[in-house]
Structure formats: C-alpha cells, structure tokens
Amino acid sequence: MPIHLQIDGQLCDAEEGECLATVIFRQKSNVFRHHPVDGSPRAAFCMMGVCFECLVEVNGIAGQQSCLIQVQDGMIVRRAPND
Ligand code: FES
Known part of the structure; x- marks a missing residue:
C-alpha cells in the first residue's frame, strides 16, 4: 500500500517499509x-x-x-540541511 511523504516540499509516493535513502535516490x-x-x-x-x-x-x-530509516506516511524530509 503506497504511503506519501514530502521531500524538499514535494509530495512523493513510496511503499511502506522502504528505505528513505532509496526513495530519495528514486524520487530526487x-x-x-x-x-x-x-x-x-x-x-x-x-x-x-x-x-x-x-x-x-x-x-x-x-x-x-537516511539509509537506516524506513519511510513513514506523512514524513517530512529535507536534503542538504547544511545549506
Ligand atoms: S549511506 Fe547512510 S551511512 Fe552510508
């Protein structure tokens, strides 16, 4: 069942239990x-x-x-926090 999270303000789809780093690679x-x-x-x-x-x-x-985090519905992610 797909879940939704935000990466840099954009809504992204992912599968429950997916690795966050993998979703970032795929989506961004x-x-x-x-x-x-x-x-x-x-x-x-x-x-x-x-x-x-x-x-x-x-x-x-x-x-x-992010490689150790499983995505969760409603998660808000921001890349490059040092910028
Ligand atoms: S890719 Fe996450 S610690 Fe190396």
Missing part, C-alpha cells in the same frame, strides 16, 4: 547534502550506516542517516 537525485567545509555534493554510499554521507533532516531533526 543522488545529491543528499553538501559538505560543510568545501561545499562538494555528497551522496549515500554504503547504505548500511557507516559512511554518514546520506544525512538529511527528517521531521525537523537534522543529521539523520
């Missing part, structure tokens, strides 16, 4: 955030909670590892 792009020092674009890499390249803001809480 491979840029999750920008490096706070040099501004380089960063993308999810390991998909298992090791690299910390997939950080996003979820429901107002920054620095969440």
Whole structure:
C-alpha cells in the first residue's frame, strides 16, 4: 500500500517499509547534502550506516542517516540541511 511523504516540499509516493535513502535516490537525485567545509555534493554510499554521507533532516531533526530509516506516511524530509 503506497504511503506519501514530502521531500524538499514535494509530495512523493513510496511503499511502506522502504528505505528513505532509496526513495530519495528514486524520487530526487543522488545529491543528499553538501559538505560543510568545501561545499562538494555528497551522496549515500554504503547504505548500511557507516559512511554518514546520506544525512538529511527528517521531521525537523537534522543529521539523520537516511539509509537506516524506513519511510513513514506523512514524513517530512529535507536534503542538504547544511545549506
Ligand atoms: S549511506 Fe552510508 S551511512 Fe547512510
């Protein structure tokens, strides 16, 4: 059964239990955030909670590892919280 979440203000469809990082890859792009020092674009890499390249803001809480989060209906996600 599809659920709905917002990514950067846009409504997106996903399947219940899907990995948030996977939904971001599919719905948006491979840029999750920008490096706070040099501004380089960063993308999810390991998909298992090791690299910390997939950080996003979820429901107002920054620095969440999107590869470890299952999407939930009504979730509000923002990429690039360092911008
Ligand atoms: S993709 Fe490496 S910690 Fe999430």
